[in-house]
Amino acid sequence: MLVFALTGAGVSAESGLGTFRDPDGLWERHDPRRLATPEAFAADPVLVHRFYDWRRRTALSAESNAAHAALARLERGLAARGGALFLCTQNVDDLHERGGSARVHHLHGELFRARCLGCGTASDWRGDMGPADLGVEARCPACAAARLRPDIVWFGEMPRGLDAVARELRAADLFVAIGTSGAVYPAAGFVAEARLRGVPTLEINLGAADNAGLFDRAAYGRATEAVPAWVDEVLGRAA
Structure with a gap:
């Protein structure tokens, strides 16, 4: 079978872990257009990283x-x-x-993976991923570029x-x-x-x-x- x-x-x-589309879901409390699109990341990577760092810490504490x-x-x-x-x-x-x-x-995609915008490598990642603006200097393990994004499929991207x-x-x-x-x-x-x-x-x-x-x-x-x-x-x- x-x-x-x-x-x-x-x-x-x-x-x-919260749902997304219920009346009290994540997208009712946060605007996905500002947090979960490639355009949002390009416009304000600090805000997007702050959101996903919070989600990563929340998921780590769940069972x-x-x-x-x-x-x-x-x-x-x-x-x-x-x-x-x-x-x-x-x-x-x-x-x-x-x-x-x-x-x-x-x-x-996966919350506990980071993808490098420089070389394209995806790596396991369980800590914060924010840029230096957030007091984090997250670098790609493969090429050392500080150009990481969550390895998440955002709105407008292909599953x-x-x-x-x-x-x-x-x-x-x-x-x-x-x-x-x-x-x-x-x-x-x-x-x-x-x-x-x-x-x-x-x-x-x-x-x-x-x-x-x-x-x-x-x-x-x-x-x-x-x-x-x-x-x-x-x-x-x-x-």
Whole structure:
């Protein structure tokens, strides 16, 4: 059995990391046009670095939850039965990895990686990344240039690995979206692609997403309860 799981901010919300599009979400409190576009970074890199340094410190203090652990258990359980899980996340935190998942596709980049604007090298980065204006002299480990940016997919940039996503969608026996708003494309369109191929679809969410009508089934509730229950169901069927 091949399972394609798409996760969004809702899977990390119970770890204390805020969602983006809820009434009290991150983009309700901060203007993404000033913080999460290439143009914003070019206009005010100090402000953008300050925002992402704060997000990095916040994510470092968070811990993975039962939903992350359940998806890691699903990955191991399917592999033991000759199947596989393709875990595609819109999240830039590393809570899936810390929860035990070995194979995670970060569609929107990774908060704990820096990309050099000089040589293009991407490096692991867990500290502050701000420029000298913020009292930090962050330099690329490869070329020593002080021209780093968060290795994040900003608005107006192309999500990562869409060819791999399309390949996995074609092979999937089940598509599930967990904790997603159903409002951010191209990820919000994955369920439609799955349906066109006759793949069963499931939404697991706190409440109905914007694209909820496209799913065959839905399970609403806290991710830390709904995801482990679903994983038990899948592994029971696959046994």
